[in-house]
Amino acid sequence: MKEKLYIVKIGGNIIDDEAKLSAFIKLFAELFGNNSSYPFGGRGLLIHGGGKVATKIGDKLGIESKYVDGRRITDAETIDVVTMVYGGLVNKKIVAQLQANGCNAIGVTGADANLIPASKRPVKEIDYGFVGDVKSEQLTVDCWQLLLNSGLTPVVAPLTHDGKGQILNTNADTMAQEVAKVLSSVYEVTLIYSFEKEGVLLDVNDESSVIKELKWEYYQQLKNPNSPSGVGGKIFAGMIPKLDNAFAALNSGVRKVIIGKAEKLDELITGASGTSIVNE
């Protein structure tokens, strides 16, 4: 039987909120720290998003944040800022706090130990700049095993590299999905997308409207604005790529995908809270 592994992604909104982040870290260490009894029978791996602090620091440095269709354009100055902020400030703060809570964390980017090879996104209509698309076929389980077999808890910043010396800005949801997929060959992986909301909501303004179980068919209806079912367009914007990632993970051997509130990590795992993504 495969060992269990919980891959937890925390979103930027949690990172921006010191109290929420600290509560999350405490809970993560209770569940997956070296002093824990591993109540869910497996270890943890944490992947974090960026948060708004990169934009704030970029602004102060006089670097304008540029967006096209809501996606950040990562020019040469911006990649330095996100490397500093995601790979340095955010990552090391999380690591130091996990260590303080008895979890032997090691902060990494996709460049470290060649954990996540990527290539710079090709320029088509839009030049996204130094943005990385994960090279799934080059992602190997061995690199991750070096850390996991050592008993370390990887804490991954949303950065990859092109193998030619260039760091690339990369979407943390996608990274989590890719890592979950590759590690599914040796672990029974549960992938948890945790953020500031209770789960996938039927009404974005009502935290009690959590969809407990989201199946593929229903998702198709929810995301299609012209769906004849009356629920069309209920899922939109940033939730769509997140859910596309979730279903892609399930299709590639990941055992379970859960979406919900970071501070309720334990309840997400037991099913007492959040949305379970179900591929049938």
Add this chain to the structure above:
Amino acid sequence: MKEKLYIVKIGGNIIDDEAKLSAFIKLFAELFGNNSSYPFGGRGLLIHGGGKVATKIGDKLGIESKYVDGRRITDAETIDVVTMVYGGLVNKKIVAQLQANGCNAIGVTGADANLIPASKRPVKEIDYGFVGDVKSEQLTVDCWQLLLNSGLTPVVAPLTHDGKGQILNTNADTMAQEVAKVLSSVYEVTLIYSFEKEGVLLDVNDESSVIKELKWEYYQQLKNPNSPSGVGGKIFAGMIPKLDNAFAALNSGVRKVIIGKAEKLDELITGASGTSIVNE
């Protein structure tokens, strides 16, 4: 017989100079990369200083750099800047370049894997702020072995942690010495302080005045301005703590300490260049 390990510290002046840094990285990977034949019979571990980029970025962010007696005061804003710059920007650039040159590097701070426990320097006449003094007695070989036994090449940023969640700014020379000391119990350690100069110079303005071999007695004469030997005061300022560190390392089991030019790393090891510190 113990395996050989080369602990190489590179100074800030190398980090600030893209061409020099890139030449150094290429050479380091040739000597210690996964595709090398390990010409010196052992692997490498890299510890880097900070460089001036933290000051530049701090200036742009409107954070004033404060110094007392040439030592930086690390206030709450400054520790964030050095965490970003040393632990993120500088560290990950080096890692990505080492990876590009076939060296399986992993970038870490002293917080990662609890590699370097430290305590905030007590406030006496001067409050240095968030500066860490390494807790030698808590530094263990086991944490380092997790990485080294995995075949990874650690790249260490000059940051430690207090075990309570706080990152601390720490002198890279001291860190190199402390790590060299603890790893001497399991490796035959050569510690190399590499920087922009040819070695320890008898005349600071003459790069050809390298002292080939520096013994303890002679060092005492050189650093004492009132030395009766006529060479008194030839060694001063930043070179004194570096050399104190070097002799302390030799006194604690480190096999060899060499000081010299980063781009001549191979010659430093063969003895064709640089200053050998000799404890007799």
